[in-house]
Amino acid sequence: MGDLAVGARSGHEGPEERPGRSEERPGRPEEPVPPAAGDDVPPAEGSGGHGGGDEPAGDADGAAPAPKKQRSFWKELPLLIGIALVLALLIKTFLVQAFSIPSDSMQNTLQQGDRVLVDKLTPWFGSEPERGEVVVFHDPDKWLAGEPTSEPNVLQTALSWIGLMPSAEEKDLIKRVIGVGGDTVECKDTGPLRVNGKALNEPYVYPGNTPCSMDDGGGQFKVKVPEGKIWVMGDHRQNSLDSRYHQQDEHKGFVPVGNVVGRAVVVAWPPTRWSTLPVPDTFDQNLSAAAPGALGLAGAVPLVLWRRRRLTAGDTRVSGSRTAG
Template sequence: MKQRSFWKELPILIGIALILALVIKTFFVQAFSIPSGSMENTLRIGDRVLVDKFTPWFGAEPERGDVVVFQDPGGWLNDEPTQQSSNSFVRSLQDVLGFIGLMPSANEKDLIKRVIAVGGDTVECQGAGPVKVNGLALNEPYIFPGNTPCGDKPFGPVKVPDGRIWVMGDHRGDSLDSRFHQDQPGGGTVPVGNVIGRAFVVAWPISDWSTLPVPDTFDQKGLAAAMPFAPPAAGAAAALPVVWWLRRSRR
């Protein structure tokens, strides 16, 4: 049988690679760029993080301490301009690579924060802090040096509705998070359905490479009556080993 030449096979190989990249972005992992200092020093401006989009397909919900990427619940970004190159070729290339997930999209309108409380929790921060969840104080070593736990916005107590989360940036003095949106629908909380996934590693630049585990403070006994993880029956048997491994990697 006559073999095809490499140059004839190359477009097919490229097409397969692009389809695989698109599938991975849609269902498994996606890259996001950090646009602001709201999560410093955990995440710095320009860092690229990889986000696990797989486990939510099987019913897993955000947990306290997770760093999550989520869609704007409405009004959080206040129509901030997107960061696009002035060069039309570079802009087009960025759009294509962003669409298939090989680089962050220039049109992203998503946010990244840390989950502090989940549905059913009561969260508050009075005076200089600490932040309390269900009456237990959080020791937050990840807070930006020099910041207080409440920043300049004490709040609460707030009862987080079921199906929603309360999020805060690690840089409490430079994060317009749940504290600043209590006058909007949801009282500053974010619908779980808006969560795209959990950031689990800083992938770029290499000098900032690190994993993003859940801090020990969220493991303390009696912190909350957390709802047990219960994936839907369909596909649960196949999903449990993967979800178990991913959840262990948070610790």
């Protein structure tokens, strides 16, 4: 009976021990042993060294980093002004420029003191002035000689430099295009004004004025516009020293297309005068100088064909008579 008790204990004198990590049991893989309470556990990767992985990393002493300080508005203001000036210069040079109306020569379409915006973009793409447009152009032959000019102050000079005001040094005029290269423009008696033989209906002419002036200085004329030139007139016909009165100049009253700054498209100031400057309907009629020639050619073709048929018929009769004889 004592042997049975000893066999049950497998020959060990002391109490049984649970196999640990250092012991291996034959035929079974090693099982990990969970750490005992109180053991030191290394931090998991990406935890930042402190139990919660979602907390932002701070300084060595645990304080959060200070937020970046925004730049002061006053420090950014010069940069903003510089960008605005560059954009204004680009707009003035290539897109739109403001001009002031200094006289009454374009009444009532434009009043003295009006500010107009001039389209300078389309000429860059090869567009040339068209009949009926109101255009600004550089003085071609000292048309403004003797005209008084005001002395601008510092503010006006700065604004004109960036294009917000017209420059007092620029000698520019504003008139309406009546004829382009190849056109024949004619004024006889008091009118109407004719382009390539067709009368213009001009409601824009200043009330009380006649389309043509009965004077010897240039009111009565018949001119053919050379290619690359335009013929311009003011809407206030009896108060405009336009192409009519400069026919003795170098360009004979014509304005070179290269002198045209651009087309006035909008009256921008004062607000009560705001309006667009479209081409009047009278210029929508076919005013092309080639139209009379084309009509003449169309009328001549049937006549030539009829004459040729008669000559051919006559030759046949002569030939037949000779054959018969």
